[in-house]
């Protein structure tokens with residue numbers, strides 16, 4: 136009926152957009168695959184064109200697979216294309232002010248966007264950039280110690296870095312991971328049924344498993360953000376705290392001589408800053424792991440690209456690990472960063488916009504209220520802009536033979552204005568963080584390791600690595616695969632260990648000055664999860680110190696002494712990664728090993744008593 140009435144209203148010469156015809160009422164929901172839906176949307180673009188529409192449960196969805204069309208509409212006509220659709224599983228997303236990226240085009244959104252921009256530029260680029268470097272140093276050593284746990288190390292790297300940037304401490308990182316991956320499920324089309332069958336949003340709380348789960352998750356997130364704000368306030372009062380986004384906000388609120396009162400209060404109140412910084416932390420914890428994982432996947436399939444990158448790093452850095460200050464001299468590293476994002480877009484279906492008024496584009500009607508998707512996957516497959524689009528080809532950014540080449544190479548390629556960060560007034564505000572985290576982590580891995588497919592010890596052949604199996608949520612990440620990360624030179628692990636130790640010492644010094652107490656969250660996640668981060672660190676540091684001994688004991692079989700340290704149950708090592716979120720089976724097995732004997736098998740309670748407050752851990 137909706138379609139029929141709309142057709143009656145079309146002015147002369149205006150047609151509805153082409154697209155796959157749907158079944159009455161449900162539309163086209165039946166043949167959207169649960170996995171890699173972007174491939175299906177892209178396939179339809181081949182049939183119906185760079186802009187087409189389809190209906191799902193009465194809502195018109197418009198899919199755009201061309202950068203030009205996306206710019207024509209989302210950037211040039213931003214006045215009417217900058218709203219966000221309602222997310223059925225989070226129906227107050229447009230008004231509540233909790234998540235800036237999901238807010239409708241309201242005054243709250245405008246104010247929050249300005250604050251986010253202000254915080255990013257006043258603090259991230261100035262004094263905070265030692266955090267990503269320190270966390271990168273820590274990450275490289277953990278990767279080298281046990282590459283099979285790469286998902287855990289990457290998630291620790293991204294969530295710890297963004298926690299430190301946001302609140303000046305890495306302590307909230309584990310809980311942030313937990314609440315953030317829950318939010319991703321809440322908002323993803325394939326994460327919760329009401330997002331597809333939208334009338335399910337009207338099921339009352341008492342009967343809706345999705346609403347109950349989201350309410351519990353949100354309550355935990357709220358407590359975490361309040362505790363973080365409280366910690367930053369105490370840090371500032373004590374004069375011993377570290378720099379952070381929230382710290383920058385609080386300082387801007389302080390009255391000072393000569394400071395105009397209107398200027399002082401223009402960024403909104405503390406509650407609002409809490410949500411803006413919270414969203415920045417959520418975005419950082421959610422997204423940056425995707426390209427880091429895709430980098431490893433690319434290196435498994437393109438060893439020659441890895442060689443070219445290593446050649447540049449070795450030549451420019453003369454044997455040392457690349458630093459952020461080297462960026463002008465490392466165009467190939469910047470090209471690899473950009474190409475990873477193009478090759479495997481982290482947000483392949485884009486974050487949808489909503490249109491506020493009927494519009495006509497090249498004779499086609501785009502109806503008011505439609506959900507508009509810039510299909511990032513499709514945009515990156517455009518052969519005119521990206522010849523051999525399916526290939527991982529960093530040279531396209533630094534070789535004049537390709538259409539994407541741009542000079543000067545001291546500045547380009549970079550991520551500013553890249554289609555993969557969206558369009559118009561809603562473009563991503565996290566690019567400075569993304570650029571730095573990826574430059575440091577990918578550059579560090581290329582310097583430290585040869586990444587390659589694992590060799591099967593029986594057949595002597597490479598174990599196959601998938602080409603394009605990705606997780607189905609809004610932020611897509613490669614499904615787990617096996618690979619080797621082999622230190623490139625003798626002594627490199629020792630160098631990594633020293634970098635790790637110095638990062639850890641620095642953090643311990645900071646914690647000694649003032650540490651955040653996260654014990655109030657033990658009952659929410661279990662102490663094991665919260666403190667695992669610290670425990671892994673100690674275990675791996677100890678393990679490396681005795682690497683010779685370890686090699687020996689491994690060859691001697693099970694009767695040999697165990698190495699000292701804290702052992703975590705196998706399933707716990709990845710229990711909090713995105714793919715495992717929501718599974719209730721948390722391993723609580725922890726063993727303390729001293730003098731080669733199991734001293735104690737610990738559950739949640741004893742762990743607390745052994746570790747004490749985080750930061751006060753002492754290995755006896």
Ligand code: HEM
Pocket residue numbers: 235236237248251414415416418419420422423426481482485486487488555556557558559560561562563564565566568569
């Ligand atoms: C690889 C990492 C990332 C990718 C690929 C990415 C991509 C995107 C995309 C596609 C959008 C939607 C743009 C649109 O609607 O047109 C977006 C929005 C946003 N991103 Fe990112 N992002 C990343 C990391 C980050 C980080 C680390 C932050 C931290 C500050 C961040 C903050 C934001 C914000 C605040 C918005 C919402 C802007 C608005 O709605 O007004 N992003 N991002």
